[in-house]
Amino acid sequence: MEHACKQLALVITLIFPNAYAFPMGNEAASPGLNDTFADFDGSGRAYPVEWLPNATTFTYNGIKFNLPPFHNPSAYDAIRSDSQVITLQTNGARYHSFHALATSVWPVSGSAAARIGELVYEFDDGTSTSNDILVGPWWSNNPFDGPIHTPFHYANATLDGNKTVDHNITSISYISARIPNDKPLKSITLPANTSYINFFAISLVSGTPSGSVDSPRLSVRNVRSTTKWVDAKDASSEKIQQIEVTLANLSPLSAPTNSSWLTSTHSLYLTSSNDEIKTVIPGKVIRLRSNDQVVIPISIQNNHKVEAGTKVQVTVHLRSEKNSTAVLLETEGQEFEIIAGIPEWNNSDESLRTHEAPDWYEDAKFGIFVHWGVYSVPAWAPSGQQYAEWYNWQLHNPPNNGSPTWVHHLQTYGADIVYDDFIANFSASAWSPDDWTDLFADAGAKYFVFVTKHHDGFALFDTGNSSDRNSLLFGPKRDFLKELFASAKIRHPELHRGTYFSLPEWFNPAYAPYGFGSWPGGGALNAFNGSCCDPYIGYIPVDDYIEELQKPQIQTILHGYDTDILWCDIGGPTAFPQLAASWYNYAASQNRQVVMNNRCGANQSDFVTPEYATFPAALSQKWESSAGMDPFSYGYNSDTPPDAYQNASSIIMELIDIVSKGGNFLLDIGPKADGTVIPEETEPLRQVGQWLKVAGESIYSTRPWFIQPADTSENSTDVRFTTKPDAFYVIAISRPEGGTLRTTAPIPVTQNDRVELLGGSGRNLTWSMINGVFSVEVDEDDLDQVPLPAWAFKITYSTV
Ligand SMILES: *[C@@H]1O[C@H](CO)[C@@H](O)[C@H](O)[C@H]1NC(C)=O
Numbered sequence: 001m002e003h004a005c006k007q008l009a010l011v012i013t014l015i016f017p018n019a020y021a022f023p024m025g026n027e028a029a030s031p032g033l034n035d036t037f038a039d040f041d042g043s044g045r046a047y048p049v050e051w052l053p054n055a056t057t058f059t060y061n062g063i064k065f066n067l068p069p070f071h072n073p074s075a076y077d078a079i080r081s082d083s084q085v086i087t088l089q090t091n092g093a094r095y096h097s098f099h100a101l102a103t104s105v106w107p108v109s110g111s112a113a114a115r116i117g118e119l120v121y122e123f124d125d126g127t128s129t130s131n132d133i134l135v136g137p138w139w140s141n142n143p144f145d146g147p148i149h150t151p152f153h154y155a156n157a158t159l160d161g162n163k164t165v166d167h168n169i170t171s172i173s174y175i176s177a178r179i180p181n182d183k184p185l186k187s188i189t190l191p192a193n194t195s196y197i198n199f200f201a202i203s204l205v206s207g208t209p210s211g212s213v214d215s216p217r218l219s220v221r222n223v224r225s226t227t228k229w230v231d232a233k234d235a236s237s238e239k240i241q242q243i244e245v246t247l248a249n250l251s252p253l254s255a256p257t258n259s260s261w262l263t264s265t266h267s268l269y270l271t272s273s274n275d276e277i278k279t280v281i282p283g284k285v286i287r288l289r290s291n292d293q294v295v296i297p298i299s300i301q302n303n304h305k306v307e308a309g310t311k312v313q314v315t316v317h318l319r320s321e322k323n324s325t326a327v328l329l330e331t332e333g334q335e336f337e338i339i340a341g342i343p344e345w346n347n348s349d350e351s352l353r354t355h356e357a358p359d360w361y362e363d364a365k366f367g368i369f370v371h372w373g374v375y376s377v378p379a380w381a382p383s384g385q386q387y388a389e390w391y392n393w394q395l396h397n398p399p400n401n402g403s404p405t406w407v408h409h410l411q412t413y414g415a416d417i418v419y420d421d422f423i424a425n426f427s428a429s430a431w432s433p434d435d436w437t438d439l440f441a442d443a444g445a446k447y448f449v450f451v452t453k454h455h456d457g458f459a460l461f462d463t464g465n466s467s468d469r470n471s472l473l474f475g476p477k478r479d480f481l482k483e484l485f486a487s488a489k490i491r492h493p494e495l496h497r498g499t500y501f502s503l504p505e506w507f508n509p510a511y512a513p514y515g516f517g518s519w520p521g522g523g524a525l526n527a528f529n530g531s532c533c534d535p536y537i538g539y540i541p542v543d544d545y546i547e548e549l550q551k552p553q554i555q556t557i558l559h560g561y562d563t564d565i566l567w568c569d570i571g572g573p574t575a576f577p578q579l580a581a582s583w584y585n586y587a588a589s590q591n592r593q594v595v596m597n598n599r600c601g602a603n604q605s606d607f608v609t610p611e612y613a614t615f616p617a618a619l620s621q622k623w624e625s626s627a628g629m630d631p632f633s634y635g636y637n638s639d640t641p642p643d644a645y646q647n648a649s650s651i652i653m654e655l656i657d658i659v660s661k662g663g664n665f666l667l668d669i670g671p672k673a674d675g676t677v678i679p680e681e682t683e684p685l686r687q688v689g690q691w692l693k694v695a696g697e698s699i700y701s702t703r704p705w706f707i708q709p710a711d712t713s714e715n716s717t718d719v720r721f722t723t724k725p726d727a728f729y730v731i732a733i734s735r736p737e738g739g740t741l742r743t744t745a746p747i748p749v750t751q752n753d754r755v756e757l758l759g760g761s762g763r764n765l766t767w768s769m770i771n772g773v774f775s776v777e778v779d780e781d782d783l784d785q786v787p788l789p790a791w792a793f794k795i796t797y798s799t800v
Pocket residue numbers: 032033034
């Protein structure tokens with residue numbers, strides 16, 4: 001019996017790429033510079049083979065992959081996705097999920113970005129469905145993560161400034177997607193070539209074969225150790241470590257609800273064969289419908305004398321809370337290896353890579369970004385086309401009437417005024433940090449990120465001996481970062497406090513040896529007479545920008561101001577990796593879990609950062625989308641007409657969409673030079689806050705739904721989904737027509753569940769699930785009560 005069950009959870013690994021003679025075979029791994037066969041991206045770039053695994057299999061996230069022959073220099077080892085059809089040789093079998101090692105390449109004239117692709121599943125009965133997958137780029141100056149990485153890749157000298165090797169970290173990503181498991185799967189069509197996706201390995205997790213289904217088929221897909229801990233009052237006691245168990249219900253999607261779903265409260269425990277660990281807070285699962293999957297945190301501690309960082313074999317146990325009966329898992333008895341306990345960080349890549357976004361950040365969803373500085377004085381760019389905070393760059397590039405900023409500057413200030421003349425007018429005369437932090441809180445944000453120093457190099461914090469170019473010594477003579485953090489700490493301690501920091505400075509003389517692209521370093525030639533050079537007020541000559549300026553400044557932000565979020569910009573030459581471990585250990589000693597983005601020039605990151613863009617599907621790593629309320633500027637732009645700012649309805653819809661796909665939204669305001677925030681920004685933010693006040697539980701602390709993030713199909717209300725252990729949320733971003741919300745998504749609702757509209761009258765709503773259509777009846781009056789056109793319906797799981 002048990003053996004039969006285990007087979008159901010088998011992972012089918014496809015032999016790649018030999019098993020099917022696909023067109024578009026590709027050679028990704030190169031044995032050296034003079035190899036002409038490898039041409040991963042169509043421009044001759046390639047991975048260095050010696051850094052790729054030389055093994056036939058690779059296991060990640062509980063999935064075993066068959067690796068391609070990376071180390072055979074004359075065999076293809078990747079497939080350029082081009083609508084190839086994978087015909088499954090397992091007739092009649094059903095599958096639960098698709099997993100791949102994959103990456104996307106940059107199109108020749110494009111830039112590094114995650115790419116979207118559509119997987120199409122064709123079933124034996126002739127029907128088909130599809131899934132969007134999002135795949136990170138194989139390398140980028142601001143890297144994405146992956147389970148396989150190389151420290152460099154071979155470059156194309158013609159395209160890469162004569163470099164034959166590029167030392168940005170280069171990786172292979174992991175992706176996964178759910179497959180409907182109620183029908184035998186015949187084939188899978190890979191994404192079209194316009195996706196620029198390459199596959200290295202594909203594995204499928206089996207669903208249940210045909211036959212009667214009289215109980216949920218619960219399968220532990222993975223047990224993952226994390227370096228996250230559960231907040232405890234006492235920082236000095238041993239940390240309670242979070243372990244994440246991925247639990248799937250492999251019963252067919254269409255199997256009867258009353259027998260094949262998990263519908264009552266169950267606890268998950270871990271045990272280890274030699275008693276190395278104890279479960280402190282069991283995991284909890286209340287509802288798991290067929291074909292669904294959920295990640296459940298379990299909190300553990302090491303037993304006496306087991307050192308943090310010890311590898312331990314654990315098994316997972318599931319128990320019904322009602323009668324304490326153990327529930328048999330498909331994977332009963334299977335052992336998983338974890339790293340028990342959280343060791344101190346050190347500066348090795350291996351150690352730093354274990355850092356990840358903490359739960360508070362994952363839960364927060366909504367943050368406010370603030371771009372304010374000397375650029376807020378001229379506050380100008382052609383609206384919708386350029387960022388106003390880039391004023392000084394645009395003034396000099398090009399230094400003629402080809403630049404709208406140059407023309408504007410000449411007309412407004414004349415040729416004698418240089419950028420640093422604006423410092424005196426950066427007055428902050430009407431600034432109230434309390435007004436700002438109240439605004440963040442009123443908006444319903446859970447964190448904020450303050451620009452401490454932009455590319456113009458003018459810092460709004462105490463830069464100590466590294467530079468005098470700051471607001472304590474020039475302009476307003478105040479420590480803005482200190483005042484803002486102090487206000488937040490006192491008035492809104494629940495807000496996490498974050499800091500943006502630009503690693504390079506456009507025109508810092510000492511940056512010249514490191515300069516690249518739009519950050520050349522070196523003084524700026526005067527934009528009107530070409531003389532050398534514009535003043536760089538407060539500059540203290542240093543021998544080495546990274547060691548003597550950037551490093552102490554980052555150190556000050558981390559240890560002097562106790563930031564929770566280091567939001568670096570631009571990447572490139574960096575001191576951060578030298579500071580990371582001591583920052584993580586320092587914060588941990590204060591019981592703080594901190595987070596950094598992928599622009600710190602490091603080989604690791606806790607989240608990736610699409611800019612004025614959101615991701616159209618879930619990504620296998622944490623992401624945060626940022627954008628200004630201005631149509632295309634983070635800093636205040638006086639050229640933007642009042643009606644062009646993003647309104648509250650648009651913000652809330654964007655937030656809901658982002659959250660359903662696993663992202664956070666960092667929405668930016670650009671205060672004026674006097675420190676006031678224009679009503680075009682404060683009013684929508686407060687309206688968003690009103691919505692979040694009544695419906696925020698559908699956003700905060702939720703997780704994306706494994707089955708699908710949205711239903712945008714014909715005849716359905718335009719909806720997004722979010723989940724919590726005890727509830728499911730269907731959020732309509734179009735008004736339910738005629739007072740009926742409809743969706744064909746397989747909502748995990750059962751008979752006794754309560755459905756209500758958050759922000760409505762609070763009454764129980766009449767709902768039905770008929771022929772796969774979930775409908776909810778709601779009064780127009782109730783819909784009208786919700787402050788913005790987004791209606792969050794909460795399904796509270798009944799446990800009876
Ligand atoms: C590649 O070929 C060039 C020219 O033939 C040679 O100078 C160079 O040393 C070779 N490089 C490597 C890494 O073999």
